[in-house]
Amino acid sequence: MPKIAYVNGRYLPHRDAAVHVEDRGYQFADGVYEVCEVARGYIIDMTPHLDRLDRSLSELKIGWPMSRSSLQTVMREVISRNGVVNGLVYLQVTRGVAPRDHVFPAAHTRPSLVITAKKSSPQAATKRAETGIKVITVPENRWERVDIKSVGLLPNVLARQKAKEAGAQEAWFVDPDGTVKEGAATNVWIVTKDGRLKTRPAESGILKGITRATVMRVAEKLGLEVEERGFTVDEAKSAREAFITAATTLVMPVVEIDGQPVANGHPGSVALSLRRAFFDVAEKIAA
Template identity: 45%
Template sequence: MRTVYVNGEYLPEDQARVSIFDRGFLMADGVYEVTSVLDGKLIDFDGHAVRLERSLGELEMASPVTREELLEIHRELVRLNDVNEGMIYLQITRGAPSDRDFVFPDAETTPSTIVLFTQNKPGLADNPAARKGMRVISIEDMRWGRRDIKTVQLLYPSMGKMMAKKAGADDAWMVQDGFVTEGTSNNAYIVKGNKIITRALSNDILHGITRAAVLRCAAEAQMEVEERNFSIDEAQEADEAFITSASTFVMPVVEIDGTKLGDGTPGSVATRLREIYLDESRKAAI
């Protein structure tokens, strides 16, 4: 049985409790992060911690722990649950006032709620899907306008994944005003003539921690990167495509809305970037 962390306590998962009045449950009034673990060490922890602080700040929400305390909690959960490859999920909400109300509770009297738990994922780095590639469909992006804040309101992305599943695909890319924003839980890229193209940062997409790291890897490998909008039509004519996220790292995309890219197998740029990212991430892991 897993040991989880709830508001300062390490507990067996079946003893973990959160109030029914918690605003994360009632209002999706919370933020989250997912940090990968490889070889028992944390990948890109500092990047996730910085983004967490930004998300909290944008929502005027207090953090119940310091960055140093958060690192220690992550490491202790890895130790207690003997995680070699996997993920740590972290969620902070505005807390549990005495009753339901749209108005934010007083932070002085309603402390934030913080929970963390681990997910063991043996073979996370050596994922067979990376050798096969994934198929995506396109759907309309119907999320709220502040996708740069990593909130727990994930209903539409969840619906998008179900749309993909029903269509026999692996995931969905969301489209707004004719251009791809991102995947349901990942950033999206295409490759044309060895140039990597991905949407520029704004409120329209999540500022991916893996995205930032992969683009640094690309620059160091002297790959050309262009940050701009692209359409599904352009993507279908690309040489290759891929996604990035904390749990998939770099994952090739081989089909978009039924159209195969190239010969329908993972491209060389995505494959090489995955190798570089995993190698560099392992070196820098804490």
């Protein structure tokens, strides 16, 4: 089955999908994006993902490219045309095409919309969760508005590349005082010695993860206490468990930080139990 992308009103073969050279997403990273997991033929947590898209667009004063209901229809069509039962669907909205100028273009400029979908293997993800991942830490060097899911991800790209070169799978941004903020593409959690879950508050300084919020509900269902409080790298290294959350990873155990094993260096029972119970709690809308 050939890959199909949606670009500004047209369904195109992936190899032919393109945006204008003066699209502001290309010129200025003047746009936002969202990504939803597709699992077992359902779009996971679509409502809160689109709510966050609405907030990101509002913060940047970018209009919706179409109505919310129409966007959902296009998402389903892209998923269907790509035969995705398990995978991811990506949405990117930019301020549109206009002559290059730092200030906003004319008010009638139409936002650009690109939607793509790709398959993934649940078995491969489960196998990775059974072994866990390694992370490194890097100094925080991003702009302050990381609460907006902007396409301006160069610091995240460099951090992920550094992680790859170190044999790790994720990088955690760390404040000057040693407090962990979030991963390059994930939210960060630890499990304390007494079994409490800790994750940094999402009012500012990090992206308010949709999967993060669902995991909080999963934790409540499992009778686990969640404390929204910052923690240091040293606390994470000495924790009972550590894990990350995102639509692309769900709940993924962390077994090593900067070359130092977390606990016994194996995935912990809390993270794995959260992962197993995730789909019982998450919103599921037929794709």
